[in-house]
Amino acid sequence: xxxxxxxxxxxxxxxxxxxxxxxxxxxxxxxxxxxxxxxxxxxxxxxxxxxxxxxxxxxxxxxxxxxxxxxxxxxxxxxxxxxxxxxxxxxxxxxxxxxxxxxxxxxxxxxxxxx
Numbered sequence: 001x002x003x004x005x006x007x008x009x010x011x012x013x014x015x016x017x018x019x020x021x022x023x024x025x026x027x028x029x030x031x032x033x034x035x036x037x038x039x040x041x042x043x044x045x046x047x048x049x050x051x052x053x054x055x056x057x058x059x060x061x062x063x064x065x066x067x068x069x070x071x072x073x074x075x076x077x078x079x080x081x082x083x084x085x086x087x088x089x090x091x092x093x094x095x096x097x098x099x100x101x102x103x104x105x106x107x108x109x110x111x112x113x114x115x
Contacts, residue, residue, distance in 0.1 A: 014041040016104075023102075029114045030100065034107045037064070042071075042101040050093045055115045057081040064107030071099040081113070 012025075020035030025043055047053070059066050059082075070079040073096055079088045092098065100113070 012041065012043045015039045016041065018104075025100075029112060030102070031110070031112045032066075032102060033110050034061075034064075034066075034104060037104040037107045040101060040103045042099050044097060044099050046097055047092045047094055050091075050095075052089055052091050053115050054087065054089045055079060055081060055113060057083075057086045058112045058114070059083050059086070059109070060111065061107050061109035063109070065105045066107050066111050067103045068113050069101045069103070071101060073097040075099065 014023075016037060016039035018035060018037035018039070020033060021037055022033040023041055024031045055068075055070065057066075057068055061083075065083065067080065067082040069077055069081075070090065072078050078098075079090050081088055102111075102113075
């Protein structure tokens with residue numbers, strides 16, 4: 001099932017300081033490759049089907065930390081994932097807009113978020 005549908009006027013914002021930073025947003029997963037990265041990146045989209053979604057964060061970091069938050073249209077916190085809580089379920093709706101925000105603190109390695 002293709003769940004993440006980007007809007008025609010997609011908005012990606014970021015504030016990053018890094019030696020290496022490669023961010024790849026996708027239709028059913030995001031992936032990041034990092035080297036000494038501190039900062040954040042946020043992108044907006046909608047889901048193509050309403051329903052319950054399970055998000056899983058796979059953080060393969062050699063140092064530092066990474067966190068992903070799912071925010072609603074008014075930027076309210078809906079779900080937070082990190083190394084201590086790498087998975088979560090939530091009901092999402094096609095008519096709503098959502099934001100995925102990645103935050104990095106001295107992180108090096110690779111991360112993937114799947115839904």
